[in-house]
Structures are given as structure tokens and as C-alpha cells.
Amino acid sequence: MKKKNSNSFSIFNLFNICILSILALLCIYPIWYVLTASLSNGNLIMQHSGLLLLPIKPNIAAYIAVFKNKMILSGYLNTIKILIISLILQITMTSIGAYFFSRERVLFKKPLMFIITLTMFISGGMIPFYQNLRSLHLMNSHWGLILPFMISTYNMIILKTSFESIPKSLSEAARIDGAGHIRILFSIVLPLSKPVLAVMLLYYGVGVWNGWFWASTILTDRSMYPLQVILREILLSNDTSVMTQGVSSGDLEAVGATIRYATVIVATLPILCAYPFLQKYFTKGIMIGAVKE
Amino acid sequence: MKNTIFSKIKKDLKLNKSLYILVLPVLIFYIIFHYKPMYGAVIAFMDYNPRLGIKGSEWVGFAQFIRFFNSPYFVRILRNTVLLSVYGIIFGFPAPIILALLLNELKQKKFKKTVQTATYLTHFISLVVVTGIIKEFTQSTGLINDIIEFFGGTRTSLIQNPALYRTIYITSDIWQEIGWGSIIYLAALSGIDEQLYEAASIDGANRWDKLLHVTLPGISTTIIIMLILRLGQILGSSYEKTILLYNEATYETADVIASYIYRVGILERNWSYSTAIGLFNSGINFIFLLVANKLSKKISETSLW
Numbered sequence: 001m002k003k004k005n006s007n008s009f010s011i012f013n014l015f016n017i018c019i020l021s022i023l024a025l026l027c028i029y030p031i032w033y034v035l036t037a038s039l040s041n042g043n044l045i046m047q048h049s050g051l052l053l054l055p056i057k058p059n060i061a062a063y064i065a066v067f068k069n070k071m072i073l074s075g076y077l078n079t080i081k082i083l084i085i086s087l088i089l090q091i092t093m094t095s096i097g098a099y100f101f102s103r104e105r106v107l108f109k110k111p112l113m114f115i116i117t118l119t120m121f122i123s124g125g126m127i128p129f130y131q132n133l134r135s136l137h138l139m140n141s142h143w144g145l146i147l148p149f150m151i152s153t154y155n156m157i158i159l160k161t162s163f164e165s166i167p168k169s170l171s172e173a174a175r176i177d178g179a180g181h182i183r184i185l186f187s188i189v190l191p192l193s194k195p196v197l198a199v200m201l202l203y204y205g206v207g208v209w210n211g212w213f214w215a216s217t218i219l220t221d222r223s224m225y226p227l228q229v230i231l232r233e234i235l236l237s238n239d240t241s242v243m244t245q246g247v248s249s250g251d252l253e254a255v256g257a258t259i260r261y262a263t264v265i266v267a268t269l270p271i272l273c274a275y276p277f278l279q280k281y282f283t284k285g286i287m288i289g290a291v292k293e
Numbered sequence: 294m295k296n297t298i299f300s301k302i303k304k305d306l307k308l309n310k311s312l313y314i315l316v317l318p319v320l321i322f323y324i325i326f327h328y329k330p331m332y333g334a335v336i337a338f339m340d341y342n343p344r345l346g347i348k349g350s351e352w353v354g355f356a357q358f359i360r361f362f363n364s365p366y367f368v369r370i371l372r373n374t375v376l377l378s379v380y381g382i383i384f385g386f387p388a389p390i391i392l393a394l395l396l397n398e399l400k401q402k403k404f405k406k407t408v409q410t411a412t413y414l415t416h417f418i419s420l421v422v423v424t425g426i427i428k429e430f431t432q433s434t435g436l437i438n439d440i441i442e443f444f445g446g447t448r449t450s451l452i453q454n455p456a457l458y459r460t461i462y463i464t465s466d467i468w469q470e471i472g473w474g475s476i477i478y479l480a481a482l483s484g485i486d487e488q489l490y491e492a493a494s495i496d497g498a499n500r501w502d503k504l505l506h507v508t509l510p511g512i513s514t515t516i517i518i519m520l521i522l523r524l525g526q527i528l529g530s531s532y533e534k535t536i537l538l539y540n541e542a543t544y545e546t547a548d549v550i551a552s553y554i555y556r557v558g559i560l561e562r563n564w565s566y567s568t569a570i571g572l573f574n575s576g577i578n579f580i581f582l583l584v585a586n587k588l589s590k591k592i593s594e595t596s597l598w
Contacts, residue, residue: 012500016395017404023392024411027468030426031418033436049439093319100316107305108313116323121525121579124330125571126532126551127558132330134343148326151319181315210419213533217559228421235425236537260429264422271417279410282476 031268038062038261045258062262072263074223075230078142082226083208086146090204091197093150098159099185104168120153133218144218145211145226152207155200162196163189198281202274209271231267234260337569350565357569366553371528374549378527380463386523388467389474390516394508396475397482412472424537427465428452452538455546462538462547477519478512485511517589525582528574550574 037045039055039062048056066072100106101113123129129148138144170192171184179187190197212228219225306313337357339350361367392412399405415423430436431451438448451457489507498506532551539547550570558567 013398013400016398017401020392020395020399020404020408023471024408027411027415027472030430031414034426034429049434049442051436051439093322096315097319100312100319103309103312106309106312107302112316112320119323119327121582122331123327123575124332124334125568125575126554127564127568127571128330128333128336130559131333131336131343131564132326136325150326151322181311206417210417210421212419212421213536228419231419231425232421232537235421236428260425264425268418268422272414275414275417276410279413282413 034261034264038258038265040258042256042258062258063266065259066262066266071222071225071230072227072266075225075227076266078224079209079227082142082145083205085142086149086208087201087204089146089150090152090155091200094152094156094159094200095185095190097151097156098163099181099189101156101160102163102189116153116156130217139218140220140224141218142224145215148214149207149211152204155203159193159196159200162193166192195281198278202278202281205274206271227267231263234263334568334572336565337572339565341565341568343564353565357566358573360566361570361573366548369545370548370550370553373546374528374551377459377462377549378523378529380459381466382520382523382527384463385467385470386520388471390478390512392471393475393478393482393512394504396479397508409472412475414472415469416473418469420531420533420537423465423469424534427461427538431461453540453542455543458539458543458546462534466534477515481512481515482508513593517593521582521585521589524585525578527581528578 033052036052036055039058039060040048040052041057041059042062044056045052097116101109101116103109124132133139133144133148136144138147166189170188174184174188210228212226212232215226216229216232219229333347336347336350338352338354339347340353340356341347341350396405396408399408432438433448433450435451437451442448452461485508489511490503493503493507528550532549532555535547535549535552536555539552551574554567554570554574557563557570
């Protein structure tokens with residue numbers, strides 16, 4: 001199948017390329033639509049119907065309005081704050097856990113691993129989780145969005161599997177030289193696991209960036225809202241007050257329709273930018289995760 | 294005997310003391326954020342009052358569960374949850390496998406990479422944005438209605454139509470996850486020994502024969518594991534997507550167990566009742582996972598554990 005027909009351009013191959021091209025276009029088009037609409041003239045986009053391939057009367061008025069909007073700016077800052085603290089704690093805690101479970105000759109490793117893996121299949125549910133946050137006084141606090149999500153068991157198992165593939169002789173030699181566990185973890189194990197760490201950063205980072213549910217559930221103070229919660233108000237509720245904040249009434253009509261699209265682009269851009277750099281690690285991350293226990 | 298176990302433990306604690314101290318924060322995390330809520334789920338058997346706390350609230354046994362089974366919503370949300378999962382398995386589960394098989398047949402490396410980039414990308418877009426786009430495209434002035442009108446149909450708000458909700462939900466799910474889901478199958482495909490294909494060619498096998506007798510058996514383990522995981526989540530539909538996508542007009546087909554728990558629990562503050570529904574839900578989920586795992590062990594000697 002690989003070599004035999006490589007010269008002949010069979011009907012199947014043509015058909016295959018067509019199907020896959022259509023699929024790729026279907027995946028990209030909605031994003032392209034939002035991008036072109038965000039750069040178009042608001043009045044014309046309202047009247048426009050059918051496919052949109054290029055911006056109509058290109059302008060960046062919607063983006064100017066977005067960056068003038070105080071709620072969107074504070075949402076951006078809140079998300080970045082939560083993201084940075086989360087990533088530091090997530091990577092540290094997940095590495096420590098993975099390191100422990102990748103060591104040999106530890107008596108309590110198996111039972112502890114069982115206790116931790118069990119949480120992937122059994123949980124108290126949404127309401128006890130929420131009550132727990134209340135009893136820990138994490139309501140209306142960014143910590144309530146950070147602390148409970150410090151470790152994803154799935155990610156920890158991926159990292160553990162990766163740590164196990166590092167030659168034991170390296171950490172044994174360091175041990176003989178008198179290095180402690182923290183030292184071995186940070187100066188030997190982690191530097192040798194950069195590709196998997198990249199995958200971890202991506203998984204955790206996207207999770208935090210895109211998270212909205214718990215933020216919308218536990219935060220009551222609007223100034224603490226992360227970006228996605230603001231975005232939800234703009235996109236899904238008919239609350240126009242958030243949308244049109246900071247827009248002078250003359251521009252309102254022209255900008256009103258496109259500002260939604262511009263907000264989507266502004267909120268998605270960081271992921272779209274980071275994505276190509278991390279793409280080469282995807283397969284690796286997924287494959288390590290798929291290795292059976 | 295007891296003495297040797299005791300001395301073994303003592304020796305291990307002495308030898309690995311620093312390791313145990315290091316892992317302590319991780320264990321505390323699991324206790325506080327996983328096991329404490331599990332204990333908190335006992336309020337399902339109570340008439341919980343936050344002011345009285347778990348100790349002060351009254352025990353009511355299975356009353357909350359019985360109330361749920363007798364509720365007019367029980368059948369509706371159970372049906373909606375199961376149907377969404379079943380449609381997801383019928384249409385959503387094979388989609389990434391087919392994509393992986395098609396990608397695997399490609400000889401043009403650059404084109405393959407482009408298709409992968411485009412189809413993986415959607416996985417990273419937030420659900421808020423995805424549902425925002427769905428809403429934009431399905432509204433009566435949206436793109437899909439432009440197409441419907443072009444072919445002579447009339448404009449309607451598609452997302453307000455309960456009959457179309459599941460189609461929209463499943464289609465957008467496939468759109469978002471088809472590429473990402475295909476990665477694991479592509480990796481499994483790349484692990485198939487090239488010699489098997491060559492041997493098949495010598496035996497006169499055509500493309501279809503090779504697919505049936507080399508390719509599919511080569512990735513069957515991966516397919517089965519992914520299917521077990523999927524079956525284990527048959528009552529675990531995404532509340533996040535549902536809450537973003539549904540509205541009062543579509544509750545009839547859209548409301549699932551998890552979104553109902555959210556409404557009666559967090560919005561209406563029926564703590565015990567909603568916890569009981571959640572417990573029922575995760576109990577059934579776990580049973581499904583065990584059964585699927587057992588079945589697959591019997592049929593194909595593939596299992597999660």
C-alpha cells in the first residue's frame with residue numbers, strides 16, 4: 001500500500017485528497033469567518049448574507065473598541081494572573097507526584113497510586129465539590145480556580161511514565177554524590193523531560209485559558225471575572241452593556257456587530273499563536289498517555 | 294510475622310523518608326480536593342442545611358433518590374443523556390478513526406501536515422467561543438440559514454428548535470474533536486509493521502484486503518480501549534457544553550443529568566437532592582465502565598486494568 005502504487009495517481013488518492021481538503025476547510029472556515037467579519041464594516045456585515053471570504057471594507061474599529069473596553073481588559077489581566085500562578089503550581093505539584101511514583105523500591109507506592117488513580121473514576125460530584133470550596137472559604141476568590149486544579153491525575157500519569165523512561169543510573173549516580181530528591185528532580189529528571197513538559201504546559205495552559213464554568217459559578221465580583229466569563233456574556237447572553245462599554249454612540253451601530261467577532265479573535269489569539277510551536281509534541285504527549293499501566 | 298511487616302515498614306520509612314515528605318503536598322491535595330468531597334457526598338442521604346452542617350443535618354436515607362426517580366424530569370434527562378452519548382458513539386466515535394485511516398493513505402507529506410494542523414486546531418478553541426460561533430451560524434440571519442434559503446427553504450432559528458439540538462450538538466462535537474481524536478489512531482497506525490503490508494501485497498491483496506486484514510487488526514486494541522472509555526461515560530455528557538448551548542426552548546431534548554444537577558443544585562440550592570442525582574449518575578457510570586471493561590476482557594483480551 002505504501003510503495004507499490006506510488007507512481008500511479010489512483011482515483012482513490014484523488015478522492016481522498018478531495019475529502020480531506022473539504023474537511024480541513026470546514027474546520028478552518030468558521031475561524032476564518034470570524035476573523036474576516038471582525039475586520040469588516042459593521043453595517044455591511046449585518047446586510048451581508050452567504051459565505052464571507054474577505055473582509056468587507058476592512059477596518060480595525062472593532063479592535064479599538066475591544067481594547068477600550070474595561071471589562072475585557074480586566075478579564076484579560078485576571079486570566080493571565082490565574083494562568084501564571086496555576087502553571088507554576090501545576091508543573092511543580094505534578095512533577096513532584098510523578099517523581100514519587102516513578103521511583104523504585106518504595107513500599108507505599110502501589111497503594112498510594114491506587115488511591116490516586118481511583119479519583120479518575122470516582123468523584124463526589126459537582127455539588128460536593130462546590131460545597132467543599134465553600135467550606136474552604138475559596139468562594140469569590142481566584143484561589144478557588146487555582147488550588148483544586150493543581151494536579152490532573154491523567155497528566156501526572158503521563159509525566160510519571162515519561163520519568164520512568166529516564167535511565168536509573170543517572171539519578172543513582174547523583175544520589176551517591178549526595179544529591180537530594182529535589183535536586184535530582186530539578187537538575188536531572190525535569191531537564192531530560194522537556195518535550196513532555198511542553199505537552200503539560202499546553203494541556204494545563206489551554207485548560208486554564210479556556211476555563212469558564214467554575215469561574216462563573218464561584219465568582220460574584222465582576223471585576224474578578226476571567227476572560228472566558230466576559231466572553232460568554234458578550235457572545236451568549238444578550239447583555240449589550242458589556243459589549244458597548246467605551247464605544248461612543250456614533251460608532252455604536254457600525255461597531256456593534258463586529259465587536260463580538262473581534263472579542264473572539266482577541267481571546268483566541270494567544271492559543272492560535274502558541275499552537276504551531278507545540279504541535280510537534282502532540283503525538284508524543286498522547287502516546288505516552290496511552291501506554292497501559 | 295507481624296514483627297517482620299512492622300520492621301519492613303519501619304525500614305522503608307527510614308530509607309524513603311525524604312521522598313515521603315516530598316510527596317506530602319500531593320497527598321494533601323488529593324485528600325482535600327478529591328476525598329473530602331467524596332465524603333461530602335453523604336449529604337445525598339440527608340436533608341442538608343448548610344447552617345447546621347453535615348453533623349447537624351437530618352438523615353433521610355434514600356428519600357432524595359426516590360424523589361428523583363419519581364420526578365417528571367427523571368425520564369427526560371436520562372433519555373437525553375443516554376441518547377446524546379449513543380449518538381456520540383455511533384457518529385462521533387468512528388469519525389476520527391476514518392480520518393486517521395484516510396490520512397494514513399496519503400503520500401503527500403506536506404498536504405497531510407496541513408490537514409492535521411487544520412483539524413487539530415479546533416480542539417483548542419474554548420467551548421465558550423465554539424458555542425458562540427454555533428449560535429452565530431445557526432441564528433435565523435446566520436450562514437446556515439443563508440444556505441437553506443438559497444436552496445429554497447425558509448429561515449428559522451435552528452438553535453431554538455428542540456428537534457435539531459442533538460444534531461447540532463453532535464456535529465459540532467465531531468467538528469471540534471475529529472482531528473485531535475485521530476492522533477492516537479495515527480500513532481497506532483504508524484506502529485504497524487511495514488512488512489505485513491509487503492507480505493499482503495505479495496499474496497495479491499488489494500487496498501481493501503489490506504485495510505481489513507492488516508490495518509484494522511493492527512489498531513483494534515486502541516479502538517477497543519477508546520470504546521471502553523467512551524462506554525464508561527455513557528451518562529457523563531459535558532455539562533459545560535450543554536449549559537452554554539441550551540435554552541428554555543430546547544430543554545426537552547437538551548437537558549442532561551449534569552445540567553439538571555447544576556440548575557437544581559447550584560442555581561436553586563437543593564443541595565441534598567442534587568448531590569443524590571450526582572451520586573446516582575457517577576454510580577451508574579462506574580458500573581458501565583466495569584461492565585465494558587469486563588466484556589472487552591472476555592471478547593478480545595484487552596482491558597484498562
